[in-house]
Amino acid sequence: MKNILIKPFMVLIGTLLFTSLFSQEIPDSLKEKLSGKSSSEQITYLNKLANEKLKSAPATAYSLSKASYQIAVSSGNKNAELNTLLLCGKSARLSGKASEGIDYLNKAISMLTSANHTQGLASAYNELGLAYKETGKNNDAISAFENSFKNYETLKDKKNQLLIKNNIGFIYNKSGQYQKAIETFTKIVELAESLNDKKEIATAQNQLGVAYASYGNTKEALVHFNKAKEIATAQNLSSLLASINKNIENLQNNIAGKENSKTTYEEEASKQQEEYVSSLQNEYMSVKQENLKSIEEIEKLSFENQAKELKLHVLQGEYEKQLLENELKEQNLKLLESENNLNKVELTRKQETLVYQRRILITVIIALLALLILVVFIYRLYVAKKKTLKIVREQKNEIQKQRDIIQESIDYARHIQQAIIPKPALIQEQIPGFFTFLRPRDVVSGDFYWFHNENNKTIISAIDCTGHGVAGGLMSMIANSLLNKIIKENKVFDPEKVLEILNNNIVETLAQSGDYFDSGMDISVCMIDKNTEQIHIALAGHRCLVIRNNELQEFDGSDDAIGGMIPKMNLTYQRHSIPMEKGLSLFMYSDGFPDQDGMSTGKKLGTKAFTEMIIKLSNEDPTIIPEKLEKNLTEWMAGKKQVDDILVTGFRI
Incomplete structure (x- = not known):
């Protein structure tokens, strides 16, 4: 009963906070969608929407991420504050406001430095370098890229070291610092060779040739272009080969068209020679002046020269x-x-x-x-x-x-x-009151449920993978495989331990790094221990509803989902335990049902209305609950297109 009172109070606080902070910064339509949500739910929704708009509408993404950042700061959610700072920095740069993005990124770097998060610092410094590059602050950009490179060196991530060095080399070449560009691209060639990556070696040799060509050392430029061409031809890299051939053609045209002009390299090479010639010329003029003075003195003393001058006057008359x-x-x-x-x-x-x-x-x-x-x-x-x-x-x-x-x-x-998802009849053999309602948005679903029974311990899990359709389906296959390994093979039955191991496995499996791509899942894990007659629940990014004696008890999961935008290893999750009681109903669900738009209102159903629906259905026969959910969903949508995969599952004791 206590939780029933706390949850509406938190939602009210979040609503008042949101209204006071952003009454003039976001559209009324978005305010309505966020109304009634907690601060955490508002942040999650705004971040998700901002990520979707990054490429198609970066200015909108920037506005949304700023709104999310203000909520995170006001609510004291440090993890969300870090996520939104990084999102603000990136969206500001993409929307043409890189100078504003620099402030957000520096704040994020300060937080990551305090947390000693090497992976996050490496990526954040790279984004900061890109922002400085957009504003034309080349020295600051190079400094940021160098910091990113040092962190990737600590992580021994040579692939990203190569990427960062490329950014530095391009700045040197573009700003006319050709010798530094040559030094940088030479190091890139060495890095690519240490990785034994033929494509990267060819690319680096091509860029080194461009740097030499810009400097004016055409001989060295051709050497490196030919090395790149040899590798690209052997590896059948047609696109890169076309670029190399174009560079060689441009170089040859420049050589033919600038026969009488000097390159930077040639000017520096001839500078000493010009100084030497100038000194010789000054010496010659000095000697010449001395000779002239000697002739004048002779003319003043010579009588014969005076006679010659008179003869010249006669000739002038003629x-x-x-x-x-x-x-x-x-x-x-x-x-x-x-x-x-x-x-x-x-x-x-x-x-x-x-x-x-x-x-x-x-x-x-x-x-x-x-x-x-x-x-x-x-x-x-x-x-x-x-x-x-x-x-x-x-x-x-x-x-x-x-x-x-x-x-x-x-x-x-x-x-x-469908073959890997257990049939409801199989689960009902262990839990007679089990029910499930799964409605994919597309042919393949990112939402699914999982089941296992062993030694009087029954585990049911509801999983919402990132994305839907084919992408969500691929993530669901990964999640199913990892759950089989953790629970069936390794015999881990405690829900919170299952989530901790699953998070580490997801991070390792997907090798997430650098770009903070949101690959992960929200998940509920419920274990019914018939030996102790206890029900144990652990949640990541999900909520769980328990109804007994017509009273609602809500359990909120951790804000740290599995995997996610900034993957973290060794996270811990909380376990909730309740006694098995006859008539107890438990509901686990993804965000698909509450987030579904209705045709009549144009708004989402919302968490509050969904919870009220579940309370009404809790007294129904479990066998007809899926049918009731289908009917309620159809009436609410009224022909509106389904926006996400939908999963509602649970049981009655």
């Missing part, structure tokens, strides 16, 4: 006389030229008349040719259209065949998934 005669001849020539010009004008007029007539003739011929070309063009269009229609029909048939093959594969996946 020269001026000759100039006058030449001027008279030039005037006569100008008169003759004027007469010739008049004749030329008349000739030009006649020629222009002939040119005009010729132009008219050419215009008529061109018009006729254009008409002929137009007719040919229209005919060719007609032929091409017929061919295109034929190709389209063939492609349509091919696409239909491929769709049929894909549909057959999906149907086969559905049969496999």
Whole structure:
């Protein structure tokens, strides 16, 4: 009864907090969807919606993540605060507000540093470097990338070390620091060779060639382009090979087009030579001036030179006389030229008349040719259209065949998934009051339930994997396999231990790192111990409803889901225990039913309305509860499209 009072109180606090903080920052439609939810549920919903909008509408994602961050700060949820800080940083950069994203990322880095979270720091510094790069702060970007590189060195993650060094090399090359770019890409080649990754080696050699080409050392550039080309050809990397060939072609064109210009490399190589030539020239001028002074002194002392000067004056007079005669001849020539010009004008007029007539003739011929070309063009269009229609029909048939093959594969996946999900009749042999309602959104479901009975201990689990359709189906297969290993093979029956081991296995299996992609699941695990007549429950991202004597008791799970956006190893989960009592009803469910939109209201059903529905159904015969749930869902949707997989399962003692 205590929990019944606490939960509405927490929801009320979350609602008042949300209303006061964000009354002017988000649309009314979103406020209505968040109304009645706790702060934790609001954060989860806003983060999920922001992630979906990151690529298609980054500005919207940024607004949503900021709203989520404010709720996390106000509610004191540090884990959620860290998640939303990282989301704010990334969405700000993608929406063109990288400078704002830098503040969020620095706060996240401070929290990750306090937690000594090396993996998170590596990825966060990389995102910070990208943000600085967007704002043009190259030195800060390089510093952030270097910090990311150091953390990946600590993690011994050479693949991501290579990625970070690439970011640094691109900045050096773009900012004209070619020698540093060459040093960086040389280290990248060494990293790729240590990984023995042929594609990365070829890519790094190609980038090193680009750096040498930018620097102007064409000889070294060709050496590295040819090394990259040799590897790409051997490995059949067609796309990379095309890029390398294009770089070689551009380099050769630049060499041909800049024969008389100097590159950065050539300028630096000839700088000392120019200084040497300049010093020689200064020395020569100094010697020349000394020689001139010696000649002047000799002229002042020489009598013969004075006689020569008088002779020059006589020659000058004869020269001026000759100039006058030449001027008279030039005037006569100008008169003759004027007469010739008049004749030329008349000739030009006649020629222009002939040119005009010729132009008219050419215009008529061109018009006729254009008409002929137009007719040919229209005919060719007609032929091409017929061919295109034929190709389209063939492609349509091919696409239909491929769709049929894909549909057959999906149907086969559905049969496999149905085969691993236990039949209700099998579970009812151990728990007569067991019931389940599973309605996938697509052919294959990300929601499923799991069952095992051994030594008077019966385990039932409700699992909601990330995504739906094929992606959700793949995650459900992984979850089913790991539960079989943990419980059936390793004999772990305590629900909280099952969740702890499952989380570690999911993190290791999916090798999650760096990008914080939300791959995981929400899960409820219930163990009925007939030896002690106790029911033990552990929850991750789920809620569980228990009804006995017409009183509701709610159990909230840990905010840390299995796997998730920032995977963590060695998490612990709480166990809830209640005694087995006759008439007790227990309900486990995914978020699909409460999150379903209704046609009449356009809003989600919501947790409150769903809980009231469950309370009403708790007194019904367990065998008809699935039918009642189906009916209630159909009436609520009223033709609205199903938005997620739906699972409701449980039992009555």
